Amino acid sequence: MTTALNVIAALMTIGFGLFGFLAPSFTLGALDLSTTNSNMGLSEMRASVGGLFVVTGVAVLFLNNPMAYAMLGVVYAGAALGRFVSVYLDNPPLVKAATFGGIELVLALWLILANINRAA
Template sequence: MIFVTVITYAMLIATAFFGVIGWLQPRKTMEMLKLQTVGGHTDGLSEVRGASGALFIAIAVAAMIWGGMATAMVGIAYAGAGVGRITAIIADRAGSQTTWIFFAVEVTFAAFLIWAGLFAGA
């Protein structure tokens, strides 16, 4: 069981780390994701700081505190992201190497965290 706990915490720490980058370095995140602000508006930065930043930190920390169902919910969030990503790959022909890597991470994190949260007592 220690192996499951270690992997679970590694994934949750990685999730929080992804969030820190999105929250504190939204321009770097936008550059990596090939997103941009338009016409001098900074709404995109706000979106990245919130949805790709602080939200990830909050769900990861909650799962580290409460475990179980909270961990599974982080996995479900990754599953939702994976559904959105594969939809983009198919419908928008957005199948760059980066997109496929993100999809693979999302599916892997989703499957493991859902399993760990619901069945392994993480």
């Protein structure tokens, strides 16, 4: 079961990344962001919200190693931490931020706790 859930988490990561990579305008809207005087925002979506997640998910699947899955969990832990600090400091839309942060936290906890002992 651990293997199946790990693969699902990696595939979800790729799926999340594909939105930013292939549909940056949609992703900007979903995240309440917008471009300004240039299309640099679209470039940032494709890079940091898109390509980064796609390549990380693919690499984790390719490596198929418990430590790789645990490190993917660390990535999600960082995202969740940033999201929850933002809730405290920035007052974003609470339901949206808590939903995204909750998904990130669940993925982080699963990937770290299920894999860290297997990696040793």
